[in-house]
Amino acid sequence: MKSINQEKLLTFTKDILSIPSPSGYTKAAVEFLKKEAKKRNLVHEVLKNGNLVITITGKSKKTTGLVAHVDTLGAMVRSITSKGELKFSVLGGPILPTYDGEYCYIITRDGKKFTGTFLSAAPSSHVHKDSRTLPRDDANMFVRLDEKVKSKQDVLDLGIGNGDFIVLDPKTVITPSGFIKSRFLDDKISVAILFGFIDYLLENNIEPKNTLKFIFSTNEEVGFGASYIPEVDELIAVDMGCIGEDLSCTEYDVSICAKDASGPYNLDLTNDLISCAKKAKLSYVVDIYPFYSSDVSAALKAGNNIRGALIGPGVHASHGMERTHIDGVVNTLKLLIAYNEKN
Numbered sequence: 001m002k003s004i005n006q007e008k009l010l011t012f013t014k015d016i017l018s019i020p021s022p023s024g025y026t027k028a029a030v031e032f033l034k035k036e037a038k039k040r041n042l043v044h045e046v047l048k049n050g051n052l053v054i055t056i057t058g059k060s061k062k063t064t065g066l067v068a069h070v071d072t073l074g075a076m077v078r079s080i081t082s083k084g085e086l087k088f089s090v091l092g093g094p095i096l097p098t099y100d101g102e103y104c105y106i107i108t109r110d111g112k113k114f115t116g117t118f119l120s121a122a123p124s125s126h127v128h129k130d131s132r133t134l135p136r137d138d139a140n141m142f143v144r145l146d147e148k149v150k151s152k153q154d155v156l157d158l159g160i161g162n163g164d165f166i167v168l169d170p171k172t173v174i175t176p177s178g179f180i181k182s183r184f185l186d187d188k189i190s191v192a193i194l195f196g197f198i199d200y201l202l203e204n205n206i207e208p209k210n211t212l213k214f215i216f217s218t219n220e221e222v223g224f225g226a227s228y229i230p231e232v233d234e235l236i237a238v239d240m241g242c243i244g245e246d247l248s249c250t251e252y253d254v255s256i257c258a259k260d261a262s263g264p265y266n267l268d269l270t271n272d273l274i275s276c277a278k279k280a281k282l283s284y285v286v287d288i289y290p291f292y293s294s295d296v297s298a299a300l301k302a303g304n305n306i307r308g309a310l311i312g313p314g315v316h317a318s319h320g321m322e323r324t325h326i327d328g329v330v331n332t333l334k335l336l337i338a339y340n341e342k343n
């Protein structure tokens with residue numbers, strides 16, 4: 001195994017995390033990935049469903065798909081109250097109490113941006129008896145706009161309306177100790193890992209064993225990301241590994257998922273990945289994810305004739321204030337490299 005350009009990978013990570021891409025509003029992120037593909041002279045195509053596919057031809061007739069999703073959690077304006085507050089509907093399944101106090105901005109249908117803050121309906125401890133206890137759910141939360149609005153009409157006059165997207169500040173920080181703290185590491189960290197793999201192949205002049213189709217999906221958080229995929233023999237989802245309870249994964253490992261809520265992953269492909277991790281002496285774990293499904297689940301449910309597996313770096317506090325470590329990122333990338341070098 002040759003060396004990995006960690007610095008380039010981390011720069012890419014910061015870049016992609018800084019582009020908001022809640023499910024349904026992923027064009028700018030896909031445009032960024034398209035530009036990165038162009039820079040590297042890669043064969044690429046944006047599908048009608050918005051997903052980007054990059055192809056690198058390999059030595060064999062077999063095709064391996066590698067999928068990571070670029071869409072994230074977020075929210076949408078559901079209604080405007082008579083006081084000029086925004087009620088919202090979530091995109092995907094966030095831990096809503098973690099939205100409380102988060103800075104965000106609203107993107108109107110004609111592209112205007114307005115800043116705001118997610119708050120509970122009892123936001124002041126000096127006024128509201130239940131400021132600490134009110135449930136942080138969508139019935140009891142709203143977005144406070146940073147505009148002088150007193151009524152619904154004031155908000156409408158700004159051009160804000162129902163169905164406008166609300167995106168959250170990802171608050172990305174990379175610490176000297178190697179931790180990557182940010183919202184939406186699920187799954188942008190894996191998008192960066194796939195580009196890290198592409199760069200590894202290009203910079204070392206490696207022709208992959210199988211033809212590789214890198215799929216960047218755009219609706220995974222709402223369940224149908226990779227429901228349509230180009231013709232592949234097998235599909236490996238690279239998505240965050242779960243951490244917590246009796247799971248064995250840490251932020252330093254690559255996690256290989258044996259089973260999630262959608263069922264067990266393919267026996268042979270999963271075994272192959274485990275044996276590659278073992279042989280390459282990677283820090284890896286095999287786990288079951290209780291409340292999870294992946295782009296492979298979506299592809300299989302849509303009827304694709306593939307074998308599928310799921311791997312990814314351990315991400316702590318997923319769908320909340322997420323964190324991983326460069327070690328987990330490198331172990332995941334090394335597993336992709338090892339799988340490509342197999343045989």
Ligand SMILES: [Zn+2]
Nearest residue numbers: 186187239240
């Ligand atoms: Zn994910």
